[in-house]
Amino acid sequence: MSELHHIGLTGLAAGLRARRFSSVELAEAFLKRIEASQGALNAFISVTRAQALSDAAAADRALAAGTGGALTGVPIAHKDLFCTQGVRTTCGSRMLDDFVSPYDATVVAKLKRAGAVMLGKTNMDEFAMGSSNETSYYGPVRNPWDQRLVPGGSSGGSAAAVAARLVPGATATDTGGSIRQPAALCGITGLKPTYGRVSRYGMVAFASSLDQGGVLTTSAADAALMLREMAGFDPNDSTSVEREVPDYVAQLDAPLAGLKVGLLKEFFDKGLDPENERRVREALKVFEGLGAKLTEVSLPNLPLSVPVYYVVAPAECSSNLARFDGVRYGHRCENPRDLLDLYRRSRGEGFGAEVKRRIMTGTYVLSAGYYDAYYLKAQRVRQLISADFTRAFADVDVVMGPTTPTPAFAIGAKTSDPITMYLNDIYTIGANLAGLPGVSVPCGFVGELPVGLQIVGPHFSEARLLSAAHAFQGATDWHTRVPGGFA
């Protein structure tokens, strides 16, 4: 039997059902890896050992009784912005350092119902605002491929944990690339579903028209299994879409021959690292070999996606984060002079630098006299970008390109200039603005560092994206590579 941490989510679920190992054995094995890695990677904010072992024992009883679900006994981790009843949810912020949610996020509840066992909550950029996991109040996460480098963000803890095989799968969220970008930089598979596919209830809100929960796993097949259990209509989320969830697992082997692939012209510009570009073009050749038909497509407004994002996302963030008032929950300053002082100091102390920057940017672009010039203008350009995608999908089934401009960069390299940091998400933001699903799959290495290929499809085309990624992973072995030191 191969070592447990190399089996992957689907294999572990099958192995548990066949009683080849127990859920308690799995929890022990992965908890040991988590605890041993914590000093090096800092991937977790909370490790819930006692609860995990008791849930695993319950899973073993369910498996023995034959009453398990699709994921019964499988260990997973949640990004620390999914509310977990009785377990603190910090969102990577001092503001929520001691916040214990009174309820479970729908995603957490659904995965619990499917039988998954939570081992802990993963580190992340504060309130999911960041592309490098350096804005966390709990310190940066380090990339398992090279600990001097960032893992990407904002779901950096979930990505590093899956890449280092500390858990076979983890939840994550993607507002501007926060699933796909760290997946690319850590050499794993990351899927951001269509807006409305996965409930946002119990996800701490950042930018409500862009936020979407998704998965990080080592393969597309595992992502399909986890997504199938997470997705679906939720009356508690007013943007959740009433639409049946297809069986993504059953559709994994859909034939790829004849798939019309559009190469995103705007993504192969001079900002793309030449070696990174070579790996992506080699991956496209693999798709061609599998029978895909490649054509170039142009989305002329796509280069404006980063400026649109840095108006819309801060605007929504400034509204969402207004709820942190030092009164009902969250950090409160010492000895406030009056109510205004209470608000201002609690927020000034509780939020980190990047969060404050975005709240202020958002406050400004929504303020009287500037709302039309910034916010409405950005929402108009967003419409143009969305229309570009719609036009492209009239001719092709999916579009492909790089996930990021470069492989992982050094911790500290981009913290002094926010614009340089923001441009990391230049290839991922478009899908969020248009509400489209996207997946990043490992497609090779630049030196010792993994890079990703991104596939974006029309609304609700997750099954198509996953089967294309699955076919690619059947023809390549990049997704099976494990960082040295974590083999």
Added chain:
Amino acid sequence: MYDFPLIFRIPRPATSRIPMALTREQIESIAALARLELTAAELPVYQRSLSSILEFVGALERADTASVAPMAHPLPGLSQRLRPDEVTEQDHHAEYQQNAPQTAAGLYLVPKVIE
């Protein structure tokens, strides 16, 4: 290092209504609106970075959006769903207040508001 996309190098329209840089007073006023206490050391940092962000997003001015409606929902044709106006929640008052920094007799405590 990343090379800025082309859009960033096109000159701004002469008719631009968007200011290039924010003053210290503007930063103070934004922070007051956002209910954020900033330290003296933080002010110039945000003055610089917010100015550069506004310059960066100023690229939007170049897009022709004369006949384009602002996007209201990421999914075409969808708008906010409404539910029947029925009571579905129970009282979780005591549980919710466990996260509150200061409460008494089921109330949230704040500094005196009325003299």
